[in-house]
Amino acid sequence: MVRRMASQYLDNLPEVDVAAMLAHPGTAEFYCGGTIAKLSRAGKRVAILDLTSGEAGSFSQSDLKLDEADRAAATLGVVWRGSAGFPDGRLEDTIMSRMSVTGEVxxxxPKVLIATHWEDRHPDSLAASLLVENAAYLAGLSKLDDYLAPHRTERVVFAGGASSAPSFVVDVTEFWDKKIAALRCYTTLFAEIEEAIERADREGRRLGEMIGVRYGEAFAQRQPLRGDLL
Known part of the structure; x- marks a missing residue:
């Protein structure tokens, strides 16, 4: 069951393995819904924090969109979804918003944080990317505040940014139907849902082709990946 509200109001909130903290409802589904479904199937606990409610969208109905977001999260197997409630279209990486997200971290x-790619075309995306990355850093500081114990996330990755070369691509072929089902939960997100699904399909196939599979989802990270030639 998906539980919605700011996490500070929940008793005994379990730790999660992965938290996707992106700008708007539907962003996690569109950019990494297959990956979230894959992680959930593998027994990983995944949370989604929407930084805004997407209320400035042309087709937005805020109350309905929150219900749609919860149904989408349940489709993907998410254990908790919340909204930070920052203003859509006016998202900023301020000290107040940064400390609020730091508390959620x-x-x-989470062991892994998923943030919005800094090159995503929406005006909120750069702020969302910086906000989550900065919050992840601050959350690990032991003397930042006296209210919550510090937590150092092992890894921050960025979803989206179709024009950029990804650091890695996840094979989500087996979970593509789950991603599409989650996107279909939204009636207030897209002007034409079928056009949006076709766009997702083209991008998923393009990324999948990079790694020799049918569908993929791309992620970037700032630090070099560890590896060996042989």
Whole structure:
């Protein structure tokens, strides 16, 4: 069951393995819904924090969109979804918003954080990317505040940014139907849902071709990946 509300109001909130903290409802589904479904199937606990409610969207109906977001999260197997409630279209990486997201990182204690790619075309995306990356750093500081224990996330990755070369691509072929089902939960997100699904299909196939599979989802990270030639 998906539980929605700011995490500070939940008792005994379990730690999660992965937290996707992106700008708007539907962003996690569109950019990494297959990956979230794949992680959930593998027994990983995944949370989604929408930084805004997407209320400035042309087709938005805020109350309905929150219900749609919860149904989409349940489709993907997410254990918790919340909204930070920052203003859509006016998202900023301020000290107040940064500390609010830092608290969510400390409470959820994810091993991996998924943020919006800084090159995504929406005006909120750069702020969302910086906000989550900075919050992840601050959450690990032991003397930042006296209210919550510090938590150091092991890895921050960025979803989206179709024009950029990804650091890695996840094979989501087996979970593509789950991703599409989650996107279909939304009636207030897209002007034409079928056009949006076709666009997702083209991008998924393009990325999948990079690694020799049918469908893929791309991620970037700032640090070099560790590896050996042989």
């Amino acid at each position: 400390k409470r959820l204690k």
